[in-house]
Amino acid sequence: MTVWRSQSGGDSTLSACSSIALPSVGGGGGGDEINLESSQSSSGSSGGAGATSDSLSQQQVLVDQSVKNENDGSSWENLVGENLPIVMDNRNIGGGRMMTSWAQRMHRRAATLGTVVTSCGHPSAPYPRRIEKVKFGVPLDEVCKNDIPGPLLVLILKLNKEAPYKKDVFRAPGHQGNMKKLIHFLQNGRLVNIDNFSVYTIASVLKKFLRKLPDGIFGRDGEQQLFQIIEMQSTEQQRDHIHS
Amino acid sequence: MLANGNQNLAAAATTPYKIMLVGDGMVGKTAICKSYIRKTPYLSYQPTISETHEITVSIYKNDYVVILWDTNAGEEWNHLRIRDYNNTDCFILCYAIDNPTSLSNVETKWVPELNQYCPNVPILLVGTKTDIRTPSNRWISEEEGDALKVKVKAEAYIECSSKSIASIEGVLMRAVSIAEKYRQWKTQSSSRRLCTIL
Secondary structure: OOOOOOOOOHHHHHHHHHOOOOOOOOOOOOOHHHHHHHHHHHHHOOOHHHHHHHHHHHHHHHHHHHHHHHOOOOHHHHHHHHHOOOOOOOOOOOOOOOOOHHHHHHHHHHHHOOOOOOOOOOOOOOOOOEOOOOOOOOOHHHHOOOOOOHHHHHHHHHHHHHHHHOOOOOOOOOOHHHHHHHHHHHHHOEOOOHHHOOHHHHHHHHHHHHHHOOOOOOHHHHHHHHHHHHHOOOHHHHHHHHHO | OHHHHHHHHHHHHOOOEEEEEEEOOOOOHHHHHHHHHHOOOOOOOOOOOEEEEEEEEEEOOEEEEEEEEEEOOOHHHHHHHHHOOOOOOEEEEEEEOOOHHHHHHHHHHHHHHHHHHOOOOOEEEEEEOHHHOOOOOOOOOHHHHHHHHHHHOOOEEEEOOOOOHHHHHHHHHHHHHHHHHHHHHHHHHHHHHHHHHO
16 A cells, blocks of 8 residues: 655655655555545544554644645645655665665665556545556667666565565466566556565566566677676686676 | 286386376475375475476276376476477376465466367366365365366366375376376277268
């Protein structure tokens, strides 16, 4: 039920990385509107579970309001940016160590992406209904004309976040039906809720994407170069060639 | 005794049955194979690419020579696996009872694939890893397996655990009897077809 959308700008990326995940309140979870609704409806009823969820959502609403007051005009965009980051805890990665520079870079990229996948079941106004398409079976240069397509990046980030805690992620087969669905959504640029798909399904979809690249990841020339580097004698020479 | 020996010879003289293990990855196809051959539970895990084992299965003192094909499950090996399919007498289609994904893939992936490349070849549906089923956990039940059997038109449904050799033997005996029936049906239907042409 996470909506990954973020405000663009340098400083917001930091807050995105430290991640304030939405507490999933009530049945709906997801967007702020729903939280408001659930707090209103549950305020009538009293009881153990109801009370806790009520207080949770109350907190949430308070936070929301404070944020709203801070930046009056462009409330929605900023709100979403503050509360719905690409959920990545520092502690989730590498068991407490700092993020690698690659991961950091990717997170920054993701945070500045205007149109990233996923939405809750309520495609309301602020979210785009259509997003970038990911083509299967075309060369990598064409897929990544500007950069990695947002939806694909989201898949990678989801793996980055959850896969280290699971076994045999790239070995175990994904759910065939869901894979087809996800690929269909990616190809057509439909919004998807990434939480509905298991890590194994996503891994299988990514594998399929890579497999469908006509010339492989490196392309024919790149592969040739790599093979040449393997055949070189000295380690220094190999290193220099790789870095050149 | 003599009659028995003759029967044995007759069984051995026919071409060995080709039985193929298919199913999702990590459900225990190799475990079925190796446990039967070694007669001890096979517990290590190593992804297979493609292996064949020649084994003998005895049913009612008749020995049947079976070539058991252990396949890989990955989609990246699809084209390789499909080439091995022809002339199979029986497919052992496995799913793990602790893995609902493998159950649904039986329906969405494996059965369509088998029906496409080997129509009419009988399928024996097998639920593996029954040793982990306890009354408390709610893994895929036997009834669900039976329902799936009907749905995908498999010949039979049977459960096994690689930790009990008896259940593995049961699976293979069942597979062989299905394969034998299929052979008979095939020769009958082919001779019938011949007659109609003549």
